[in-house]
Amino acid sequence: MNDLLKIENLYINFRTLWGVAKVLNGINLTIKEGEIFGLVGETGCGKSVTASTILRLLPSNAEVSGKVLFKGENLLEKSEEEMRKIRGKEISIIFQDPMTSLNPLFKIRDQMVDVITLHNNLSKEEAEKRAKDLLEKVGLPDPERVLNSYPHELSGGMRQRVMIAMALSSNPSLLIADEPTTALDVTIQKQILKLILELKETYGFSVLFITHDLGVVAELCDRVGVMYAGNIVEIAPTEELFENPLHPYTQGLLSVVPDPRYKKKLKPLRGSVPSLLNPPTGCRFHPRCDYAGDLCKKEKPELIEYSPDHFVACHLYGGNSE
Amino acid sequence: MIRVEHLKKYFPIKHGIIRKKTMWLKAVDDVSFEIQKGETFGLVGESGSGKSTLGRTILRLYEPTSGKIYFGDVEITSLTKAELKKMRPKMQMIYQDPYSSLNPRLTVFDIIAEPLKEHGYKNPKERVLELLEAVGLSEEHAKKYPDELSGGQCQRIAIARALALNPEFIVLDEPTSALDVSVQAQVLNLLETLQKELELTYLFISHDLGVVRYLANRVGVMYLGKLVEMGNIDQVFETPKHPYTKMLLDSIPIPDPKLRSLRLQKTVLRGEIPSPLNPPAGCRFNTRCPYAKEICKKEEPQLVEVEKNHFVMCHFAEEM
Amino acid sequence: MRKEEYIKILFRNKLSVIGLSIILLLVFVAIFAPFLAPYPEQAKGEPNLKERLQPPSWKHPFGTDHMGRDIFSRVIYGARTSLLIGFSVVSIALVIGLFLGLIAGYFGGKFDLLIMRITDIFLAFPPLLLALLIASTLGRGLMNAILALAISWWPWYTRLVRGMAISVKNRPYVEAAKAMGVADWKIMIRHILPNSVSPLIVQATMDIGSAILEAAALSFLGLGVQPPTPDWGLMISEGKNYFLNYWWYPVFPGLAIFVTVIAFNLLGDAIREVIDPRLRRRFL
Numbered sequence: 001m002n003d004l005l006k007i008e009n010l011y012i013n014f015r016t017l018w019g020v021a022k023v024l025n026g027i028n029l030t031i032k033e034g035e036i037f038g039l040v041g042e043t044g045c046g047k048s049v050t051a052s053t054i055l056r057l058l059p060s061n062a063e064v065s066g067k068v069l070f071k072g073e074n075l076l077e078k079s080e081e082e083m084r085k086i087r088g089k090e091i092s093i094i095f096q097d098p099m100t101s102l103n104p105l106f107k108i109r110d111q112m113v114d115v116i117t118l119h120n121n122l123s124k125e126e127a128e129k130r131a132k133d134l135l136e137k138v139g140l141p142d143p144e145r146v147l148n149s150y151p152h153e154l155s156g157g158m159r160q161r162v163m164i165a166m167a168l169s170s171n172p173s174l175l176i177a178d179e180p181t182t183a184l185d186v187t188i189q190k191q192i193l194k195l196i197l198e199l200k201e202t203y204g205f206s207v208l209f210i211t212h213d214l215g216v217v218a219e220l221c222d223r224v225g226v227m228y229a230g231n232i233v234e235i236a237p238t239e240e241l242f243e244n245p246l247h248p249y250t251q252g253l254l255s256v257v258p259d260p261r262y263k264k265k266l267k268p269l270r271g272s273v274p275s276l277l278n279p280p281t282g283c284r285f286h287p288r289c290d291y292a293g294d295l296c297k298k299e300k301p302e303l304i305e306y307s308p309d310h311f312v313a314c315h316l317y318g319g320n321s322e
Numbered sequence: 323m324i325r326v327e328h329l330k331k332y333f334p335i336k337h338g339i340i341r342k343k344t345m346w347l348k349a350v351d352d353v354s355f356e357i358q359k360g361e362t363f364g365l366v367g368e369s370g371s372g373k374s375t376l377g378r379t380i381l382r383l384y385e386p387t388s389g390k391i392y393f394g395d396v397e398i399t400s401l402t403k404a405e406l407k408k409m410r411p412k413m414q415m416i417y418q419d420p421y422s423s424l425n426p427r428l429t430v431f432d433i434i435a436e437p438l439k440e441h442g443y444k445n446p447k448e449r450v451l452e453l454l455e456a457v458g459l460s461e462e463h464a465k466k467y468p469d470e471l472s473g474g475q476c477q478r479i480a481i482a483r484a485l486a487l488n489p490e491f492i493v494l495d496e497p498t499s500a501l502d503v504s505v506q507a508q509v510l511n512l513l514e515t516l517q518k519e520l521e522l523t524y525l526f527i528s529h530d531l532g533v534v535r536y537l538a539n540r541v542g543v544m545y546l547g548k549l550v551e552m553g554n555i556d557q558v559f560e561t562p563k564h565p566y567t568k569m570l571l572d573s574i575p576i577p578d579p580k581l582r583s584l585r586l587q588k589t590v591l592r593g594e595i596p597s598p599l600n601p602p603a604g605c606r607f608n609t610r611c612p613y614a615k616e617i618c619k620k621e622e623p624q625l626v627e628v629e630k631n632h633f634v635m636c637h638f639a640e641e642m
Numbered sequence: 643m644r645k646e647e648y649i650k651i652l653f654r655n656k657l658s659v660i661g662l663s664i665i666l667l668l669v670f671v672a673i674f675a676p677f678l679a680p681y682p683e684q685a686k687g688e689p690n691l692k693e694r695l696q697p698p699s700w701k702h703p704f705g706t707d708h709m710g711r712d713i714f715s716r717v718i719y720g721a722r723t724s725l726l727i728g729f730s731v732v733s734i735a736l737v738i739g740l741f742l743g744l745i746a747g748y749f750g751g752k753f754d755l756l757i758m759r760i761t762d763i764f765l766a767f768p769p770l771l772l773a774l775l776i777a778s779t780l781g782r783g784l785m786n787a788i789l790a791l792a793i794s795w796w797p798w799y800t801r802l803v804r805g806m807a808i809s810v811k812n813r814p815y816v817e818a819a820k821a822m823g824v825a826d827w828k829i830m831i832r833h834i835l836p837n838s839v840s841p842l843i844v845q846a847t848m849d850i851g852s853a854i855l856e857a858a859a860l861s862f863l864g865l866g867v868q869p870p871t872p873d874w875g876l877m878i879s880e881g882k883n884y885f886l887n888y889w890w891y892p893v894f895p896g897l898a899i900f901v902t903v904i905a906f907n908l909l910g911d912a913i914r915e916v917i918d919p920r921l922r923r924r925f926l
Binding site: 422437441 | 814815817818819820821822823824828832833837
């Protein structure tokens with residue numbers, strides 16, 4: 001499988017009123033064609049910023065360095081016009097709250113036709129037919145009724161399906177899903193996850209699935225990247241990550257996820273997520289790490305391949321510049 | 323300690339401009355159960371289940387439409403406002419969003435001191451510091467404002483406030499849903515420790531079954547205002563009898579990738595959750611139930627005890 | 643840390659700094675008027691008929707009026723009257739508006755209905771017209787002008803406060819207070835009130851300027867402040883007859899009003915900047 005998306009040494013700073021927030025601290029990740037890549041992390045780890053960077057939708061106070069290679073081309077070097085051709089067509093995104101991604105003043109019909117005709121050369125009738133087709137494919141049994149509705153007339157699950165339909169309308173190669181099921185009930189979430197998997201099998205696109213829910217990652221993703229405070233700390237195939245977590249943060253995270261199958265003893269990590277205005281030196285995790293040594297305070301560990309396809313950024317496993 | 327009998331909470335929704343019709347939102351529709359002293363009763367359900375409304379109604383933050391609530395020997399539902407005020411210190415509540423449950427214009431000290439001052443403490447400083455320590459914070463947090471603190475810290479303050487007057491019963495409405503998973507673990511551990519030390523009784527409302535499994539002794543499952551299954555946590559989670567409970571348990575993402583191919587293959591619950599304004603006739607779950615028969619569409623099932631202390635509301639409870 | 647942040651935000655915008663400076667200057671002038679005005683007696687009304695209607699000069703920077711009085715001094719003293727009116731009107735209207743708005747918003751039901759209907763009646767009148775009506779009923783004079791303006795102003799605040807109170811009363815921390823058994827009036831003052839005032843502060847600041855303007859209109863029409871009190875509106879009124887040949891008479895007081903109103907508007911904008919980011923949570 002080829003690499004679809006390759007992020008190299010991405011650093012992002014935000015100039016804010018209170019100082020410079022060092023939001024991304026040199027991240028590296030690769031998404032292959034046709035795979036579902038899960039990006040996991042807690043609040044402030046930078047996963048949503050990563051998504052925004054891929055689409056070049058960062059605020060004006062952002063300073064960016066590094067490369068974002070999509071099909072071999074660096075997206076950071078493209079002009080705004082070139083990016084507009086990519087957004088929604090080659091790379092699509094669905095968000096957490098479909099209520100705010102859909103305009104409450106317009107019917108679904110208008111919004112979908114808008115999106116479809118933007119990226120494809122179709123007449124209005126053809127676009128409508130395409131819209132109906134897509135709505136059926138995402139599991140909505142009565143497309144005509146949905147097209148005639150306003151967003152608030154549909155349930156959360158239905159709105160999210162509409163969003164997925166719109167995102168897939170131009171056959172993107174990469175679908176970015178930013179916490180798409182966090183706001184949904186758990187039974188509806190299952191439907192949406194199954195839908196995403198089925199659509200991926202049918203159309204062959206890759207998915208960058210951003211979430212904080214390790215259970216969802218276990219069920220859906222082929223490979224997982226774990227983020228902490230602006231760094232990628234571990235990347236591995238899903239089964240390998242859960243069975244053999246290397247990074248202390250990953251281990252900590254897995255030990256605090258409650259499991260409905262039994263009363264699990266939760267051993268929480270001490271401390272809390274650091275401020276990005278003044279992050280810890282060296283490895284950003286060292287203040288909370290039981291294994292931290294002197295090197296950890298001084299040098300940031302690099303992401304190295306410790307075992308086949310299993311990457312980790314931690315001095316316990318090498319990761320020095322030597 | 324808490325006994326709820328045939329509790330109903332209906333909200334009137336005014337409808338229409340010219341001919342004003344009143345529709346009733348049956349948030350809680352005839353619910354009866356008990357909570358033993360010192361235990362944690364988990365209440366689970368999805369949106370529209372009525373679990374949050376039930377929690378608030380038990381504390382009489384909403385006035386019940388009908389039914390009775392007993393706190394120990396006292397029937398809370400028949401108390402006057404003044405008598406209720408005296409009971410208030412014994413029953414407290416903790417909310418989902420840590421930031422909006424604290425007044426952003428007050429310091430942490432004032433927030434925790436409020437219940438103390440309200441019920442007669444002239445000099446609350448010592449008690450406030452005591453409470454801060456009990457939840458794992460320190461004196462330096464007392465001068466701060468909520469927006470200067472993290473979500474986990476704010477939730478601890480909410481807990482400190484709830485503990486101020488030595489309550490016996492606490493309703494926790496999704497207390498960790500808005501927190502990161504590592505912070506959630508810290509708060510859950512704190513809640514567990516406090517329960518043991520102070521002999522508290524919890525009503526723990528959540529949609530996250532993993533979290534409920536961690537804290538609860540018994541659990542009740544709600545769907546559209548009805549309590550469809552209730553029992554020991556191990557009983558209900560390992561041998562669920564109600565079709566909804568089964569589907570719910572099947573839908574939760576389990577953090578174990580080895581089970582993946584099995585789980586995604588399992589029947590996905592079809593359909594959307596109906597609106598509580600217009601619940602289906604007969605058994606509320608019949609529109610989505612894979613086992614629904616004719617009787618389910620016409621008649622509402624009763625709560626049946628299928629094994630010791632394990633109750634199910636289904637026409638075919640025995641066969642499940 | 644918080645106070646430093648506010649000051650940073652306040653001074654971030656050049657315009658807001660200008661507004662703030664002008665108002666501080668105004669207050670300074672009003673307080674120290676007797677020391678700043680070269681001819682305090684004339685300012686208070688003593689005529690100087692020998693020097694009637696003289697154009698601006700070193701002796702009289704703004705010229706003199708039809709009674710020979712130094713306009714510069716009168717404008718300085720006028721600051722006192724204007725600021726007094728502005729602050730009084732807004733303060734009285736705020737008190738009434740807060741009281742009624744909180745009750746209507748928090749209790750709802752019959753209280754809300756009654757208070758809002760009364761508010762609507764007042765709001766149906768064009769504001770200046772209402773003030774005129776009341777002023778002409780009450781009679782002339784500074785106090786009556788203030789009363790008239792305050793009465794025509796409070797409905798706007800009531801509406802603002804009511805809206806905020808309704809959204810605040812449903813917040814969890816209010817419910818938590820109820821769960822502690824806190825009395826309603828305490829909840830209103832401790833929880834609802836402080837969290838409802840933000841839009842009010844911005845509006846009230848800008849309204850000080852507007853109140854000054856409307857008071858000037860009243861004086862211009864003969865109601866409100868009476869001669870010989872130094873008041874900008876009154877000066878324009880008296881000066882309008884002399885405008886063609888003696889332009890300085892109404893122009894300088896007019897400029898004073900103009901600058902003052904702009905300054906309060908700029909300050910209101912600046913305060914809005916401070917209040918908004920503060921409500922946002924700190925960046926992680």
